[in-house]
Amino acid sequence: xxxxxxxxxxxxxxxxEGVRLAETGQxxxxxxxxxxxxxxxxxxxxxxxxxxxALRLAGKPEEALTDLEQAIIISKGTGKSACQAFVxxxxxxxxxxxxxxxxxxxxxxxDFGSSxxxxxxxxxxxxxxxxxxMLSEVFNNLKEGKSE
Numbered sequence: 494x495x496x497x498x499x500x501x502x503x504x505x506x507x508x509x510e511g512v513r514l515a516e517t518g519q520x521x522x523x524x525x526x527x528x529x530x531x532x533x534x535x536x537x538x539x540x541x542x543x544x545x546x547a548l549r550l551a552g553k554p555e556e557a558l559t560d561l562e563q564a565i566i567i568s569k570g571t572g573k574s575a576c577q578a579f580v581x582x583x584x585x586x587x588x589x590x591x592x593x594x595x596x597x598x599x600x601x602x603x604d605f606g607s608s609x610x611x612x613x614x615x616x617x618x619x620x621x622x623x624x625x626x627m628l629s630e631v632f633n634n635l636k637e638g639k640s641e
Contacts, residue, residue: 498534498535498536498537499534500533500534501534501536501537503533503534504530504531504533504534504537504540505530505537505539507526507527507529507530507533507540508526508527508530508537508539508540508543510526511523511524511526511527511530511540511543511544511547512543514526515543515546515547515550520547520550520551521551523543523547524544524547524548524551527540527541527543527544527547528544530543530544531544535567536567537567538563538564538565538567538568538574538575538578539564539574541560541561541563541564541567541574541578542560542561542564542574542577542578542581544557544560545557545558545560545561545564545578545581546581548560549581549584549585554585554588554589557581557585558582558585561578561581561582561585562582564577564578565578565579565582570601571605572605573605575601575605576601576602576605576606576607576610577602579598579599579601579602579605579607579610580598580599580602580607580609580610582598583595583596583597583598583599583602583610583613586598587613587617592617595613595617596614596617599611599613599614599617600614
């Protein structure tokens with residue numbers, strides 16, 4: 494559903510500037526630009542996602558979580574913005590060792606079609622990891638001419 498809220502075009506333009514700043518490593522300036530984008534249109538979930546990404550890269554995961562929660566609320570937990578927010582939130586949970594929370598968020602993102610989230614779901618599945626390890630060993634043994 495396209496966003497028709499007041500200030501959305503200006504918000505998107507500020508967001509693009511923020512992305513350019515982040516890409517050149519100017520994270521603090523990017524975070525400020527994303528905050529401006531949010532001020533112009535508080536109903537733009539993408540701006541919250543981008544700000545969260547910059548905060549995460551700046552080593553501020555707690556602040557990033559706040560913006561990710563907002564992106565999920567505004568997007569009503571659906572669509573591209575929600576998918577990206579679930580992936581980012583899952584990565585923060587994973588870094589904290591909160592694998593169950595990470596798995597739940599990766600599953601939500603995978604349900605929206607995120608291939609990255611699907612790969613992470615497999616990585617977080619202990620049985621799949623064990624199976625992958627065993628298959629890898631079998632293929633390595635075959636490649637090296639070993640029978641076992």
